[in-house]
Amino acid sequence: MKQTGVSEEEIFYLLSDAKKRDFSYQRVLSSMCTYPHEVAVRAHMQFIESNMGDFGLFRGTHDLEKQIILMLGDIYHCGSVEGYLTTGGTESNIQAVRAMRNFSRDRGNYDSSEVRPNIVVPASAHFSFDKIADILDMEVKKADLDHEMKVSVDSMQSLIDENTVGLVAIAGSTEFGQVDPIEEISQIALSHSLPLHIDAAFGGFVLPFISANHKFDFSLPGVTSMAVDPHKMGLSTIPSGVLLFRDFEYINHLRVHAPYLTVDTQYTLTGTRSGAAVAATYAVMKFLGVEGYSKVVERCMDLTGHLVERVKGLGIRPVIDPVMNVVALEVPHPTTLRTKLSSEYDWHVSITQDPKALRLVIMPHLDIGTIDMFINDLEKALRS
Numbered sequence: 001m002k003q004t005g006v007s008e009e010e011i012f013y014l015l016s017d018a019k020k021r022d023f024s025y026q027r028v029l030s031s032m033c034t035y036p037h038e039v040a041v042r043a044h045m046q047f048i049e050s051n052m053g054d055f056g057l058f059r060g061t062h063d064l065e066k067q068i069i070l071m072l073g074d075i076y077h078c079g080s081v082e083g084y085l086t087t088g089g090t091e092s093n094i095q096a097v098r099a100m101r102n103f104s105r106d107r108g109n110y111d112s113s114e115v116r117p118n119i120v121v122p123a124s125a126h127f128s129f130d131k132i133a134d135i136l137d138m139e140v141k142k143a144d145l146d147h148e149m150k151v152s153v154d155s156m157q158s159l160i161d162e163n164t165v166g167l168v169a170i171a172g173s174t175e176f177g178q179v180d181p182i183e184e185i186s187q188i189a190l191s192h193s194l195p196l197h198i199d200a201a202f203g204g205f206v207l208p209f210i211s212a213n214h215k216f217d218f219s220l221p222g223v224t225s226m227a228v229d230p231h232k233m234g235l236s237t238i239p240s241g242v243l244l245f246r247d248f249e250y251i252n253h254l255r256v257h258a259p260y261l262t263v264d265t266q267y268t269l270t271g272t273r274s275g276a277a278v279a280a281t282y283a284v285m286k287f288l289g290v291e292g293y294s295k296v297v298e299r300c301m302d303l304t305g306h307l308v309e310r311v312k313g314l315g316i317r318p319v320i321d322p323v324m325n326v327v328a329l330e331v332p333h334p335t336t337l338r339t340k341l342s343s344e345y346d347w348h349v350s351i352t353q354d355p356k357a358l359r360l361v362i363m364p365h366l367d368i369g370t371i372d373m374f375i376n377d378l379e380k381a382l383r384s
């Protein structure tokens with residue numbers, strides 16, 4: 001840092017220059033984030049200084065947070081819901097697994113000085129579970145997927161042992177947008193008396209608003225917690241994630257004594273926490289309602305259908321028929337194609353790991369014109 005500050009004009013010149021080097025979402029088919037809704041942006045700005053780490057000082061914002069949790073409890077069929085706003089899916093997953101581990105430890109289910117507890121997750125789990133293994137020093141056992149990229153219930157069951165403290169299932173996988181057989185996994189969780197966390201970071205703001213009726217939430221009795229990200233399909237500002245628990249019993253295992261704040265306990269991972277994201281999430285959820293989100297999701301699903309129709313015309317098949325607005329395409333040499341699309345055509349896409357395929361997320365910032373332009377370039381890139 002320099003000794004003397006520079007003028008505001010110069011600062012904003014520097015910022016504009018940096019922003020020009022960011023890619024515009026219009027060319028991005030790899031991101032699960034998008035432009036936040038303008039109502040969310042306005043709300044975010046209005047609450048920019050609000051700190052939910054000391055919510056006794058920000059009682060109004062804290063009320064908004066409680067209302068978000070209740071609205072989500074309503075959508076996900078849970079009258080006794082508890083929870084809070086996180087920085088996103090990663091933090092929600094860390095905290096959910098930490099709660100499972102503490103729940104088991106506090107009940108004396110295992111001797112923490114002797115054994116390393118484990119959880120069983122689908123092989124398609126987000127890489128945040130690799131961070132979890134490291135941070136919580138737990139074993140994360142990965143269950144096989146079937147040909148539709150759903151977790152195999154038999155594989156999950158075979159991995160459960162006496163040191164297993166919980167199960168995870170995915171409602172909308174990051175790579176393929178697939179939903180695990182959560183109804184069956186809920187039964188397994190109940191029969192083994194294990195908590196079950198649902199990672200619906202992406203799917204949470206998609207599945208309730210599509211016509212297909214996937215059972216994935218607290219309506220299934222085995223489900224004990226959920227991760228949902230308003231900063232993805234919820235159109236809120238970053239950082240907006242939500243961690244939900246079926247009831248107070250589970251969240252209580254995250255309690256920490258908080259000296260020198262206006263509140264004496266904290267359940268969160270971070271200390272200082274964005275009240276702006278709380279206001280933004282509240283605002284956009286109230287503004288759009290079920291009808292508004294249904295329109296957003298329906299539009300993305302129509303675009304996804306259009307994209308799949310067109311690529312089939314090019315002889316390209318999706319790895320699975322899209323369940324949500326995430327598509328993985330079976331193309332020759334996906335890694336090379338990805339590089340070519342980026343360097344020669346300025347399209348930003350990603351690839352899946354197993355099987356390797358071209359991964360596209362059809363977010364609200366895309367439209368039919370953009371999809372058609374992309375497919376024309378994809379065709380050229382495949383031919384050259």
Ligand SMILES: *Cc1c(COP(=O)(O)O)cnc(C)c1O
Pocket residue numbers: 032087088089090091093126128170172173174199200201202229241
């Ligand atoms: C995006 C995503 C995450 C991680 O969320 P962040 O907000 O990036 O931390 C976790 N799980 C799933 C299924 C996701 O799609």
